[in-house]
Amino acid sequence: MALKNIEKLIPPGEVHMVGDGFRMQNYIPFEVSMERMNPIIGLDFNPAMHINPSHKPRGVGAHPHRGFETVTIAYKGAVEHNDSFGGGGAISQGDVQWMTAGSGVLHKEYHEKQFSEHGGDFELVQLWINLPAKYKMVKPGYQPLSHENLGKYTLPDKGGVVEIIAGEYEKIKGLATTFSPIHMYNIRMTKGGKADFSFPASYNTGLLVIEGGIKVNGKNVPAEQFVLFENKGEDFSIDALENTVVLLLSGKPLNEPIVEHGPFVMNTESEIREAYNDFRIGKFGYLED
Numbered sequence: 001m002a003l004k005n006i007e008k009l010i011p012p013g014e015v016h017m018v019g020d021g022f023r024m025q026n027y028i029p030f031e032v033s034m035e036r037m038n039p040i041i042g043l044d045f046n047p048a049m050h051i052n053p054s055h056k057p058r059g060v061g062a063h064p065h066r067g068f069e070t071v072t073i074a075y076k077g078a079v080e081h082n083d084s085f086g087g088g089g090a091i092s093q094g095d096v097q098w099m100t101a102g103s104g105v106l107h108k109e110y111h112e113k114q115f116s117e118h119g120g121d122f123e124l125v126q127l128w129i130n131l132p133a134k135y136k137m138v139k140p141g142y143q144p145l146s147h148e149n150l151g152k153y154t155l156p157d158k159g160g161v162v163e164i165i166a167g168e169y170e171k172i173k174g175l176a177t178t179f180s181p182i183h184m185y186n187i188r189m190t191k192g193g194k195a196d197f198s199f200p201a202s203y204n205t206g207l208l209v210i211e212g213g214i215k216v217n218g219k220n221v222p223a224e225q226f227v228l229f230e231n232k233g234e235d236f237s238i239d240a241l242e243n244t245v246v247l248l249l250s251g252k253p254l255n256e257p258i259v260e261h262g263p264f265v266m267n268t269e270s271e272i273r274e275a276y277n278d279f280r281i282g283k284f285g286y287l288e289d
Ligand code: MN
Pocket: 063, 065, 070, 107
């Protein structure tokens, strides 16, 4: 097997606010295109920040999605999600929620009530995962993936742990059900820890350093940088230069046209028009802000 080299290091993109609750730095689709990392078509990161107490939870009110999935990872603090098909729940440190928008939902995302009352440290990632054409109109779904239930692989020499959200690592399966092959791990490493990874050359592969700092194939990568790997070679290694959290993503490309407009990601322009029309006539259900 051959070494998988770094194609590019991507610094954090422009900050955009999602509602009044999430201060997101974007990596995909502005710095890295949806096509280049598909089926991973969205990556927003709210780096660690302090949230002041508030009786009124901050966040974003009801809005629609169709044609893909949203995956939210809480690293610090807690968020609550509700959708128009009755899906919902709160997640806190280490938990993940995997929402399949499919044929269409309205959802809202706020800081969890108790967390909002007390305030505290907050850190979160939200990913958009594209659905293959034949699954774009599946029934909406919701998978709560609690930290305690995630597959976990303990690295040798007290190097840390790989939490498998989706896919597989060292024969340990991830918890999420996905519509196309995708590996998603949180790697929590202690200083001096080392881990090796191998993915098919064709898979679109990248990682984000959430906290700490690493060497990838011997090259330094500080916090908040996204590593985009070449579609050549399979293997790379990560060495932790300090206590570190890394989000690792690798997916089999769908190789289907991507037509994205606002909250909808489909394969053709006419499907986008249909989505707006269905949204207008109430096919996405109802949800209060
Ligand atoms: Mn949303």
